[in-house]
Amino acid sequence: MTSSARLLIVGPQGSGKGTQGVRIAESYGIPVISTGDIFRANIKNGTELGKQVTSILDRGDLVPDELTSEIVRDRLSQEDAANGFLLDGYPRNAAQVAHLEQFLSSRGEALDAVILLDVPRDESISRLSLRAKEQGRSDDTPEAIGHRLDIYEHETAPILETYSDRGIVDRIDGVGSLDEITERITAALDARGLRVTV
Numbered sequence: 611m612t613s614s615a616r617l618l619i620v621g622p623q624g625s626g627k628g629t630q631g632v633r634i635a636e637s638y639g640i641p642v643i644s645t646g647d648i649f650r651a652n653i654k655n656g657t658e659l660g661k662q663v664t665s666i667l668d669r670g671d672l673v674p675d676e677l678t679s680e681i682v683r684d685r686l687s688q689e690d691a692a693n694g695f696l697l698d699g700y701p702r703n704a705a706q707v708a709h710l711e712q713f714l715s716s717r718g719e720a721l722d723a724v725i726l727l728d729v730p731r732d733e734s735i736s737r738l739s740l741r742a743k744e745q746g747r748s749d750d751t752p753e754a755i756g757h758r759l760d761i762y763e764h765e766t767a768p769i770l771e772t773y774s775d776r777g778i779v780d781r782i783d784g785v786g787s788l789d790e791i792t793e794r795i796t797a798a799l800d801a802r803g804l805r806v807t808v
Contacts, residue, residue, distance in 0.1 A: 615640055615694040615804045616719060618701075620770065621727030622762045623755070624734035624741070625784045626791065630727065631698045633792050634799075639807040640694040643685050645678055679709035686713065694722075703765050707772055723802055724773045725795055727784035731759060 615638040621627040628644075635642040652660035659681065666673055682700050685691065701707045714720055729737075735755055742750030773779050780798035784791060796806060 616722045617696045619698050619725045622734045623758050624737035625727040625729040627727050635696040637806045641690050642696050644698040645700045675705040683713050724779045726781045728781050729784040
């Protein structure tokens with residue numbers, strides 16, 4: 611059965627969206643498309659794109675929306691994304707939403723659902739602090755974590771408003787065991803008529 615599922619997963623750092631994204635994508639037989647992963651792979655492999663991204667990041671700048679969108683369009687045009695995909699980390703602002711909409715509508719497509727993993731701020735902070743201890747990550751200081759959560763709240767709220775107006779946002783309680791959270795997501799998508807394929 612090849613039911614298409616075009617999904618976006620959104621959540622604050624520490625919400626577990628990377629883990630849940632992989633689980634959901636496997637269940638629906640679709641690829642996870644993470645801009646962070648694409649950038650890291652290109653940097654590691656020393657591609658032209660990787661060099662471009664490295665010089666931008668080395669200047670302390672963010673990768674421009676147009677470049678990010680171009681990379682995502684290229685990835686969505688690949689064969690394995692023809693029957694659906696799960697986007698993680700894109701779109702992250704209003705300009706990127708517009709780029710994505712334009713691209714999908716040119717193919718007669720649209721997002722089926724936006725999965726919002728709802729995790730209280732103090733829960734995100736305690737999860738990230740634990741990760742910092744376990745992985746010895748010096749960048750996960752309470753100040754840095756707080757700053758990243760502020761950016762998420764500031765940038766992502768407008769995106770969710772756009773998608774909420776269309777009635778495609780599923781707000782999922784992101785607190786619980788991995789299996790419980792996966793079951794909540796699957797139940798919400800099932801209610802939209804999106805069926806698990808594997």
